[in-house]
Amino acid sequence: MKNYIVLDLEWNQSAGGKEDTIENFPFEIIEIGAVKLNESLEEVGEFRRLIKPKVYKELHEKILEVTHMDEKLLMEEGMDFVTAFEEFAEWWGEGAVFCTWGSMDLTELQRNLTYYGLTNPFKKPLLYYDVQKLYSLLHGDGKDRQSLDIAVFESGMMEERPFHRALDDAHYTGRIMQSMEFEKVKEYWSTDYYRLPESPEEEVYLVFPEYSKYISRPFPTKLDAIADKTVTDLLCCKCNRMLRKKIRWFSVNQKFYTALGCCPVHGNVKGKIRMRRSEDGQVYVVKTMKLVREDEIGEIYEKKEEARKKRVEKTKVRKQNKKKGALPLS
Template sequence: MKDYIVLDLEWNQSAGGKDEAVEHLPFEIIEIGAVKLNEAMEEVGEFKRLIRPRIYPELHEKILEVTHMDEKTLIQEGRNFEEAVKDFLTWCGEEAVFCTWGSMDLTELQRNMAYYGILNPFPKPFLYYDVQKLYSLLYGDGKDRQSLDIAVLEQQVMEDRPFHRALDDAHYTGRILYKMDFMKVREYWSTDYYRLPENKDEEVYLVFPGYSKYISRPFETKQDAIGDKTVTDLICCKCNRMLRKKIRWFSVNQKFYTALGCCPEHGHVKGKIRMRRCDDGRVYVVKTMRLVGEEEIPEIYEKKEETRKKRVEKTRVRKINKKKGDSPLS
């Protein structure tokens, strides 16, 4: 039987701002909270540890405001992170399926583990359930993300316990999982991006109802990434057929690229490439390929035309400025 581990973390950050932050560790975990659910999404256990801050011993004012923690309690009752995370992983067991509200907790857990030299036990790719995303798929448009407190009110699972403490938020997230029709959305896994594919053989291709996702290895530059054939291939998310592009890849802001292809069996497929930065400054790609209806196609053509006009205008301005610079009167 699977155990679903609903995890929530509280963390601190540099009270002196980014200039005084430790490189590659912007957030130091100060509390781990989790509940264990069985396959019926019933709560069968809980875990809580306060962690003594060592990297950022002074609590940031925003953390004090939101969590109402105090430094004295953390120092007196908190454990070392190494001890706390070891206890947590043992409590989780080997068959754990992780669930979080949002996409940051598992990344920050691994980042803190790496800082302390703790062996990362999680698989690659690391799949988990983002309950916030699942909630949007069931009760929203699948894009907008609702805050936990609003979801709790909407589902009428409010209890006499606060928000913004790790165990309490984990408990509320578990209650949302119990209330929702999980079977309708259980195929919509999320992928944690902290540990990326190290080479081409490890690159990830996942298939979901209606769309697919590709996660690349890191590239030195954006140009290297967009020049890779696997990155720019457009594939049908239903039959895995290589598609001829009706609209070639274009970008408005150099972070997102869009293309359109047509599968003779399943119809139009929209490709979207998102460029993301690794901690070491390199670039990796998350590409989604999604079936789209006829009503969405004009919007893609409009965006491409908008991009073309901006490019033409940018070229025109550059030529004017160059002429001004070449003028003997300038």
């Protein structure tokens, strides 16, 4: 039986700023809240645990301001993270499909698992529903992200419960799932990037109604990534056919690369590569392939021209600097 586990976390951070932040552990979880929905999206259970912080023991002023958490109560009644998570894992049971508002909760949960040396129980790749994204697909343009409180207000389901506490936010997120036309967007899984593919065989390929997504294994550098053929292949998001390139991969800022291909059956397909950093500082790629209309192609050519002009200007500056450096001293 499938259960939707709607999860929300509250976490603390270093009150002393970045200087006192532990590497790869920016947020320490201080509260776990979740509701369980059955296959009919009916709420059938809830879970809440307070967690006593061990690393960032002083609550950051922003955390106090947003959550209105009682710091004394947290220190007195909070349990240790290991026990709280073990109880949470036992509670969610079999057939769990995780749902969150936004993309951070599952990443930070896994960071906390790593810090405390716990076994990661989640499937790899970890697919979940980002309800914030689904809400945008149904009620917006699919790109802009609405805050939970505004979405709740827009949906007319405000209750006496406050926001910015884990169980309350999980409850509201579950209510939004119940109210939305979930069947229309249930194909739009999100992927957590905390644990990446470790080999070409583990690399992720996902197909959605309007686009496809590829997630690579990590590479030492951007150059290594962009030199990999699988990374730069242009494939149709509908039929997976290798495409004829109309515009080869180019970049304006070295973070995003764009290309344009043509499928003889489905037409023009835009490729977009995002370069991202893994936890250990390597580079991995998230590539999307999406059908584009004729009136969208001009924008791609404009970006290519912008990239060309930047490249010419950099070459010009480099030659000028080299020339200045070669001048004899008087």
